[in-house]
Amino acid sequence: MIRFLLKRIGFLIPTFLGITIVAFSFIRILPGDPVLLMAGERSLTPERHAVQLKLFGFDRPIWEQYLAYLGDLLHGDLGNSIATKRPVLDEFLTLFPATIELSVCAILIAVFIGIPAGMLAAVRRGSILDQTMMGTALIGYSMPIFWWGLLLIILFSGILHWTPVSGRISLIYFFPSVTDFMLIDSLLSGQKGAFASAASHLILPSIVLATIPLAVIARQTRSAMLEVLGEDYVRTARAKGLSPARVIGLHALRNALIPVVTTIGLQVGVLLAGAILTETIFSWPGIGKWMVDSIFRRDYPAVQGGLLLIAGVIMVVNLIVDVLYGLINPRIRYV
Amino acid sequence: MKRMGLGIAVATLAVALAGAASAKTLVYCSEGSPEGFDPAPFTAGTTFDASSKPIYNRLVEFVPGTSETRPGLAESWEVTEDGLEYTFHLRQGVKFHTTDFFTPTRDFNADDVIFTFERQRKKDHPWYQYTAGIAWEYFDGMSMPDLLKEIVKVDDYTVKFVLTRPEAPMVANLAMDFASIMSAEYAAKLEADGRKEMLNQQPLGTGPFKFVDYQKDAVIRYKAHEDYWRGKQAIDDLVFAITTDAAVRQQKLKAGECQVAPYPNPADIANLKADPNLDVMEQEGLNVGYLAYNTKVAPFDNAKVRKAPNMAINKQSILDAVFQGAGKIAKNPIPPTMWSYSEATEDDPYDPDAAKKMLDEAGASGLKMKVWAMPVQRPYNPNARRMAELIQADFAKVGVAAEVVSYEWGEYLNLSKAEDRDGAVLLGWTGDNGDPDNFLAVLLGCDAVGGANRAQWCNEEFDDLIQKAKIISDQAERTKLYEQAQAVFKREAPWATIAHSVVYMPMSKKVTGYNMDPLGGHAFEGVDIAE
Numbered sequence: 001m002i003r004f005l006l007k008r009i010g011f012l013i014p015t016f017l018g019i020t021i022v023a024f025s026f027i028r029i030l031p032g033d034p035v036l037l038m039a040g041e042r043s044l045t046p047e048r049h050a051v052q053l054k055l056f057g058f059d060r061p062i063w064e065q066y067l068a069y070l071g072d073l074l075h076g077d078l079g080n081s082i083a084t085k086r087p088v089l090d091e092f093l094t095l096f097p098a099t100i101e102l103s104v105c106a107i108l109i110a111v112f113i114g115i116p117a118g119m120l121a122a123v124r125r126g127s128i129l130d131q132t133m134m135g136t137a138l139i140g141y142s143m144p145i146f147w148w149g150l151l152l153i154i155l156f157s158g159i160l161h162w163t164p165v166s167g168r169i170s171l172i173y174f175f176p177s178v179t180d181f182m183l184i185d186s187l188l189s190g191q192k193g194a195f196a197s198a199a200s201h202l203i204l205p206s207i208v209l210a211t212i213p214l215a216v217i218a219r220q221t222r223s224a225m226l227e228v229l230g231e232d233y234v235r236t237a238r239a240k241g242l243s244p245a246r247v248i249g250l251h252a253l254r255n256a257l258i259p260v261v262t263t264i265g266l267q268v269g270v271l272l273a274g275a276i277l278t279e280t281i282f283s284w285p286g287i288g289k290w291m292v293d294s295i296f297r298r299d300y301p302a303v304q305g306g307l308l309l310i311a312g313v314i315m316v317v318n319l320i321v322d323v324l325y326g327l328i329n330p331r332i333r334y335v
Numbered sequence: 336m337k338r339m340g341l342g343i344a345v346a347t348l349a350v351a352l353a354g355a356a357s358a359k360t361l362v363y364c365s366e367g368s369p370e371g372f373d374p375a376p377f378t379a380g381t382t383f384d385a386s387s388k389p390i391y392n393r394l395v396e397f398v399p400g401t402s403e404t405r406p407g408l409a410e411s412w413e414v415t416e417d418g419l420e421y422t423f424h425l426r427q428g429v430k431f432h433t434t435d436f437f438t439p440t441r442d443f444n445a446d447d448v449i450f451t452f453e454r455q456r457k458k459d460h461p462w463y464q465y466t467a468g469i470a471w472e473y474f475d476g477m478s479m480p481d482l483l484k485e486i487v488k489v490d491d492y493t494v495k496f497v498l499t500r501p502e503a504p505m506v507a508n509l510a511m512d513f514a515s516i517m518s519a520e521y522a523a524k525l526e527a528d529g530r531k532e533m534l535n536q537q538p539l540g541t542g543p544f545k546f547v548d549y550q551k552d553a554v555i556r557y558k559a560h561e562d563y564w565r566g567k568q569a570i571d572d573l574v575f576a577i578t579t580d581a582a583v584r585q586q587k588l589k590a591g592e593c594q595v596a597p598y599p600n601p602a603d604i605a606n607l608k609a610d611p612n613l614d615v616m617e618q619e620g621l622n623v624g625y626l627a628y629n630t631k632v633a634p635f636d637n638a639k640v641r642k643a644p645n646m647a648i649n650k651q652s653i654l655d656a657v658f659q660g661a662g663k664i665a666k667n668p669i670p671p672t673m674w675s676y677s678e679a680t681e682d683d684p685y686d687p688d689a690a691k692k693m694l695d696e697a698g699a700s701g702l703k704m705k706v707w708a709m710p711v712q713r714p715y716n717p718n719a720r721r722m723a724e725l726i727q728a729d730f731a732k733v734g735v736a737a738e739v740v741s742y743e744w745g746e747y748l749n750l751s752k753a754e755d756r757d758g759a760v761l762l763g764w765t766g767d768n769g770d771p772d773n774f775l776a777v778l779l780g781c782d783a784v785g786g787a788n789r790a791q792w793c794n795e796e797f798d799d800l801i802q803k804a805k806i807i808s809d810q811a812e813r814t815k816l817y818e819q820a821q822a823v824f825k826r827e828a829p830w831a832t833i834a835h836s837v838v839y840m841p842m843s844k845k846v847t848g849y850n851m852d853p854l855g856g857h858a859f860e861g862v863d864i865a866e
Binding site for chain 1: 587
């Protein structure tokens with residue numbers, strides 16, 4: 001196991017390097033540069049354009065810029081955002097907790113509803129319940145998130161007044177951020193009603209963000225379960241007289257979980273990387289929206305830094321998923 | 336630890352305030368995040384709304400709701416005969432904000448003015464590059480480095496700006512956001528503490544509201560400045576709730592979660608107007624959307640071959656389809672809210688038959704051309720592609736075969752400037768300082784060919800008029816010259832003037848005293864909210 005871990009961590013380094021090259025070149029492939037965009041319709045003399053480019057170091061040859069960037073990276077310096085002039089790392093760290101908070105809630109919903117739903121559908125295969133569930137999952141997967149989110153807002157906030165419209169907490173609460181996790185900070189503040197407000201603001205965005213992963217996990221669980229339920233050992237277990245609950249809930253599920261855990265791992269990556277649409281609709285100040293804004297502004301350092309940090313997080317998540325395999329399925333031998 | 340102690344104090348205050356019946360709070364659903372809180376390095380209106388408008392004042396300011404100027408931190412000023420020296424007499428007894436991060440020991444004086452401008456002008460000033468990547472976009476963009484010869488502190492309450500050449504719009508320039516007056520004392524303290532970047536994160540000014548807190552991309556909080564020189568504001572707590580989606584802003588407004596919400600979707604305007612709890616204000620934006628022909632390239636060097644296609648464009652259809660009614664047909668290169676707008680101008684009539692005839696007479700029947708369309712939404716044009724397609728169809732009716740082309744926005748801006756550009760380009764302009772020179776010289780002057788003058792148009796008669804108007808100070812005189820210039824423009828038609836967008840501002844009926852800013856800003860000085 002230790003050897004496996006070390007080997008995997010070792011692989012992270014060339015992977016990361018590859019990502020730096022992608023992050024660096026990707027944004028530069030797009031036409032237009034940040035100076036042009038900042039000037040807008042105003043005239044920008046070629047001299048001023050050159051001076052500005054020099055200011056940001058964009059006048060040097062690409063390979064030189066890249067090496068300088070790598071050098072800075074090794075010192076933990078991801079550069080300054082062109083838009084806000086603030087360090088990219090600071091911008092990311094300020095916004096990341098909001099995305100984590102939302103993603104965790106979403107993945108919890110997706111897992112704790114998706115897996116049981118998939119199991120149920122597999123066990124009652126072919127029934128109306130199964131077909132309804134899978135049909136719903138398909139709709140959830142195909143629905144435009146923007147539209148879905150707006151629909152929920154109009155219904156639950158606009159008409160029923162059950163939930164707030166957007167944001168992380170009601171504006172009447174103002175307390176310093178300690179962890180940047182609103183649920184935790186609101187508890188720490190000790191203000192009456194703050195935690196409830198934070199929680200109520202999480203409901204709709206979590207549901208919206210959970211929609212696609214929930215659908216994917218449900219379907220994945222169902223097909224994995226179906227495969228496993230058809231295996232010999234399951235038949236044997238039933239024949240031995242084990243209760244259906246034990247057979248399904250313990251033996252079958254555990255084996256079915258392997259592909260499902262992969263899916264969950266991938267979905268976590270997707271969620272962390274960009275709950276862009278959800279964040280935009282619910283004015284949720286996270287990294288997804290920040291990344292999109294940075295791309296539109298050709299904010300090279302922000303896009304590069306953001307890409308690297310997100311990639312780093314996803315790689316760590318995948319590593320954890322790989323380790324979890326071993327816990328779930330001891331048959332997997334690590335070479 | 337210190338943070339926690341402060342936090343508890345703030346939290347207690349917040350709870351107390353939430354309970355206090357008399358504390359008036361106004362929530363503004365802002366459409367985006369500010370880039371920073373020092374207005375000078377930035378250009379986005381969103382940034383100015385969050386920084387220069389609430390926190391700062393300028394020497395000269397715009398009369399709310401107009402593009403006329405009035406005294407601000409400068410009580411009065413004189414200009415010498417030759418137009419080269421501007422002497423400003425500063426207002427006395429103006430207090431800077433006292434906050435939990437800074438307590439001023441003196442009132443506003445000339446040192447603050449000197450600091451504000453010299454940091455942008457002098458390359459060797461310790462604040463010139465106070466954070467990596469700082470560039471003084473508007474100061475440079477308005478050519479202030481060329482224009483300003485020197486800035487002199489005459490005494491504690493008198494400052495003199497010496498110019499290198501006469502420039503009447505100078506006063507209007509000083510009303511712009513980049514000219515917001517900073518506290519030299521605060522800057523000195525930050526410099527001594529080695530925390531210069533805080534000028535952009537914890538701002539301090541003389542304005543109606545003090546900065547309290549910014550949660551990135553989420554909420555900005557301000558408190559009324561008790562000692563504001565124009566009087567403490569009726570609103571005690573001003574909150575910006577950053578809500579980037581227009582449909583969600585509307586929902587928040589209806590739910591009462593915010594009281595003012597800008598930039599509604601045009602499709603929602605009727606709905607908002609019908610809401611008994613809301614008011615929808617409207618005003619033409621200080622902008623113009625146009626189609627600029629390349630007057631240097633045949634056959635568009637012939638004025639008839641520009642006038643004719645102008646008559647083929649069905650502007651009303653464009654207003655309906657592209658602006659969904661949120662626009663007004665443009666006949667002049669400047670908008671109606673701009674002083675010196677010429678009501679006398681006769682717009683090119685929509686007359687495809689006459690257009691075809693004129694084209695035939697000019698020997699340009701069966702003309703082939705390109706029409707450039709922007710890929711992005713702009714304040715003066717919500718959907719350039721759609722507009723280009725409509726124009727293409729209109730042109731086809733008069734025998735002109737137009738091909739619609741587009742480029743990525745940065746490329747578009749760059750390539751469209753070329754003097755040998757192939758085709759007519761859709762673009763526009765939003766005014767910076769409420770002065771006609773900011774439209775006419777910037778977009779149509781001979782100096783701007785190869786730059787912002789996308790029609791590559793250099794007309795001696797027009798240029799003489801605007802250059803003359805630039806140097807005289809008397810507004811009535813300047814108005815006459817600009818009216819003549821607009822007549823020349825209409826005759827020569829380097830552009831098809833398409834539309835000025837109309838800006839709508841939905842707000843709760845409880846909000847009073849709000850003035851729509853023709854320059855597109857959102858300011859809350861003088862605003863009150865009924866209980």
